[in-house]
Each structure stands twice: as C-alpha cells, then as structure tokens.
Amino acid sequence: MKNETKVGLLFLFTSILVVCFVYLLGSFDLFSKSKEIHLLYNFAGGIEVGSPVRAMGIKVGRVENIRFDADQKDARGEEVKLILTVSIHERAWDTIREDSRFFINLAGVIGEKYIEISPGSSTAKHLQDGGYYRGIDPPRIDQLISQSYSLAGKILELVENNEGDVVSIIQNIDRLVVNVNKALSLVTNSKAKSEDFADLIGNMAQISGDVASISGGLRSKEAKETVHLLYRLMWRLEDLDKEAIKKFFQEDGIKAKLF
Amino acid sequence: MLASVNQLLQIVAIGVLSIFRPPYRWKNYLREISFVGSESFLVVIICVSFAAIVTIIEASYHMTLVVQSDAMVPGFASLLIIRELGSVITALLIGSRVGAGWAAEVASMKISEQIDALKLLRIDPIKYLVSPKIVGSVLGTLLLGLAANIICLICAMFVTKLKLGYPMPTFISMTKLFVEVQDLVFASLKLMTFGFVVPIIACFYGFRAKSGAEGVGSATTQAVVSISVAIIFLDFVLSYVFSHFY
Numbered sequence A: 001m002k003n004e005t006k007v008g009l010l011f012l013f014t015s016i017l018v019v020c021f022v023y024l025l026g027s028f029d030l031f032s033k034s035k036e037i038h039l040l041y042n043f044a045g046g047i048e049v050g051s052p053v054r055a056m057g058i059k060v061g062r063v064e065n066i067r068f069d070a071d072q073k074d075a076r077g078e079e080v081k082l083i084l085t086v087s088i089h090e091r092a093w094d095t096i097r098e099d100s101r102f103f104i105n106l107a108g109v110i111g112e113k114y115i116e117i118s119p120g121s122s123t124a125k126h127l128q129d130g131g132y133y134r135g136i137d138p139p140r141i142d143q144l145i146s147q148s149y150s151l152a153g154k155i156l157e158l159v160e161n162n163e164g165d166v167v168s169i170i171q172n173i174d175r176l177v178v179n180v181n182k183a184l185s186l187v188t189n190s191k192a193k194s195e196d197f198a199d200l201i202g203n204m205a206q207i208s209g210d211v212a213s214i215s216g217g218l219r220s221k222e223a224k225e226t227v228h229l230l231y232r233l234m235w236r237l238e239d240l241d242k243e244a245i246k247k248f249f250q251e252d253g254i255k256a257k258l259f
Numbered sequence B: 001m002l003a004s005v006n007q008l009l010q011i012v013a014i015g016v017l018s019i020f021r022p023p024y025r026w027k028n029y030l031r032e033i034s035f036v037g038s039e040s041f042l043v044v045i046i047c048v049s050f051a052a053i054v055t056i057i058e059a060s061y062h063m064t065l066v067v068q069s070d071a072m073v074p075g076f077a078s079l080l081i082i083r084e085l086g087s088v089i090t091a092l093l094i095g096s097r098v099g100a101g102w103a104a105e106v107a108s109m110k111i112s113e114q115i116d117a118l119k120l121l122r123i124d125p126i127k128y129l130v131s132p133k134i135v136g137s138v139l140g141t142l143l144l145g146l147a148a149n150i151i152c153l154i155c156a157m158f159v160t161k162l163k164l165g166y167p168m169p170t171f172i173s174m175t176k177l178f179v180e181v182q183d184l185v186f187a188s189l190k191l192m193t194f195g196f197v198v199p200i201i202a203c204f205y206g207f208r209a210k211s212g213a214e215g216v217g218s219a220t221t222q223a224v225v226s227i228s229v230a231i232i233f234l235d236f237v238l239s240y241v242f243s244h245f246y
Helices: A003-025 A141-161 A163-189 A194-218 A221-238 A242-252 A254-258 B002-019 B026-038 B041-067 B073-111 B114-120 B125-164 B168-178 B181-207 B213-242
Strands: A034-041 A052-055 A058-068 A082-089 A102-107 A112-117 A132-134
Touching (some): A003 B026, A003 B125, A003 B181, A082 A112, A141 A163, B002 B125, B002 B181, B026 B073, B026 B125, B041 B073, B041 B125, B073 B114, B073 B168, B073 B181, B073 B213, B125 B168
Parallel strands (some): A034 A132, A052 A112
Antiparallel strands (some): A034 A082, A058 A082, A102 A112
C-alpha cells in the first residue's frame, strides 16, 4: 500500500471518529432544529454553559451562553442582571408557553445543575423565539443559613432578656391547661344530660343565626338608605333652635302624645 | 554543554523554518506521517486500550473501597483518558518506536559519512532529514493520538458494561457530563507538542553519534530516554498551564 493511501486512510478514520465523538458530546447538532430564548435571573446557583435544559424531566436543550447586563430589566421593571441564553428543541417548543416557569434544579449524586421548565397552560401564548422571560431564582443556601442563624440569635436574646416573663407565660399556660382539663371533666361528670347540652348548643346556633340575619339586614340597601336619611335629618335639625326642638320633643311632641 | 544547547537550538530553528521554504519534498513528508501514524497504529491502539481497561477496573476497585459506589467511574475515567492517558501513552510509544528508529537512522548516516556527503551536494542535512520528520511526527502523532483516545474510550465503555454492569448509554451520558470539547482541544495540543519533541531529540542524538556500532546504539538509547523524560516533563508543564483554563 502506498504512503499516500495509508496517510489518507488514517486521516479519514480519525476525522470520522472525532466528528462522531464531538457530536456525541452534544457540542454541535447538525440535524436538530432548535429555538433560543433568554432567561433572566438574579442568582443562577452555579449553572454553566452546556448545562442541560429539561421540560417535564426530559432533556430538550442546553444553556448556550451566560452574560451579565447591568441595565437589563424584566417585564415588571425589576432589575435582573444575569441573562442565560438557552436553546430548546422544536419538539418541546409547543408545550412551553408564556406562563411556563423556569426553575434551576439539582440532579444526581454529584449535584448536576440544570434548568427545569414546567409546562404552560394550553390557553397561554407561545414563547417568542429570542424572547426574554423571567426565571425563578433558586434559594440561596448561604443566605438561608445566615437568616436561620440570625433568627436563632434573636430568639435566644429575646428569651434571655425576658426570662421571668417567659417562665410566667409557660406557668400560666400550664395552669390554663389544667383548668380547661378540670372544666371538661366537670362537664363530663355533671348530672345534666347530654340532650341538655345539645339543646344549649342548638339555641346558641339559633341566636347566632338570628344575629347574622339582623346584621345581614342592616347591610341591605334599604337599611343603608335609612341610616343615610337619618344622618341627613340630624344635620338639618342641628341648625334649628335647640329650645324649640326641646319643647317639641318634651312638651308638645312625644311627651304630650305619650302622657 | 553550550555547544550542545547551540546545536539543539539550531536543529529546532532550521528544522522549523525549512518546512516553509522550497523545495517541498511532499513524498518525504508523507513517508514520515505514514511511518509515525499508520505503521504505529496497531501497537498504539492495543496498548492504549489495555491501559483504559486497567484504569476502569482499578478506579472501580478504589471507588468501591472508599465510597462504596463506582457510579462515577465511567465519567472521570473518560476524563482521565482524554486529558492524560491517551496522549501520554501514545507519545511514549511513538517516542520509543519512532524516536529510536530516527535516532538510529541519523546516527548511521553520521558514522557512514552520508551527512557529510549531503553537505558536499549543498543539501542542508537539517532541512533534508529533520523537517520532514517534524511534519510527520506532529501530524502523525496528532492523528494517531486522537484516534487512540476515542478507541480507548470505546474500550472503556465495553469494559464498563461487562465488568461494572453499567449500560452503554450510562457511560455516554457520564462522559458527556465530565468531558468537554475543550478537553479534546487540549489533548490535541499536547499530542502536537509531544510530536514536535520526538524528532528534535532523536535527530539531535543522531547528529552527535560517535563512530562505530556502539555509537549508534548509545545515541539510540540516549534518544529514547531523553524523549521519555521530555514527554513526562512537558506533560506536567502543559497540564499546569491548561489547568488555568478549566
């Protein structure tokens, strides 16, 4: 075999292997059609270029680019400084809508980070190719620990500063529980029959029903108008001579009619 | 010592510059690429594949011993193969096989005064002997090393399936998780560097060979030892430099 042939075969063989390998790594995809959207975050929790994007748990794309933009704002005007460009395969594009949510999740034993997309409702609009959408920032573990630590410190300080009060509250609660227990046992052991208690509860329910009906009536349109008219009347009477009113109410009016 | 360094630098400078100056001896280039790449193919593939098999088995044993699970072995074994094992073993094998051959060839020419004859014919011996070897070694090592790396991974995938019981898609997904195209690029740069060093050192010792069969043997031995040491040292330097890019 000639040297040219040998070298040509080696070159061809290696090229095929390398292309297949790079294709397998998913760094480029000759046959797939995908669309891109931009996701906005303030904290991305360690996501990287190449991290997978999953919709309903199935891989449908990858993070293509990560960039910072100090002037970026989301649809509500909130400042969002981190923009993740992600590609989404066409087969999943239709299921992802404007009300879909974009979470950053953790998977596997080594904690692989990925973007999980929840499916949107079928009535919502489709995403726009190249559109900007707000992602949901993952919780910051360091912040949670810091807040828990701070909260625990405050509770400890509160207890230490009000030690006497806290003890007193606990003692009072203890006494209250004992008293409630005694009251319940008295009710249980009382000679009154259970029917009496049932009647009592029935009456209470009836009273509360009546009160509700009255208060409901007071909220009616007529009642409101009546109150309004009374109010206006009072104001009109205010300007009249107080003595004359007094005389009317006490001597000529109500009193005369009553007595 | 200074004369040796001077001679080495001369071989590097003239050898590299002569590649870009006519006359271009394409047949010589192709012959050297074939000698390095095609004719070393089988021995390199076999050795690298067995190294991958041993890596998988040993890593599985150690991981099970320490963390009671070998689930991560396919991933980091792939990374180890691409970043280190494939390139270094390929380069060492080429250094032994090809480097020894070239050192012996140049040393024989030196002691039989063929190099002096080339000079008489106004042919630069470095351009005539070293330049094709540099081209052949850089390209041959690159092609062979890349093929060896990927075949090595395929072997590792089969061993993972047969010995550890993980299905092939698991191996592929773990490899995708750990290995990036960047690793393949760095492996290529390493291979090209190793490929460059082999003919330089081999020819350097060949040109310095003393008369007699003993001189040829001594030049060959020194060349192989120096090439091996240079590859190991350069591997450390390059790994250290590339670690800043990860």
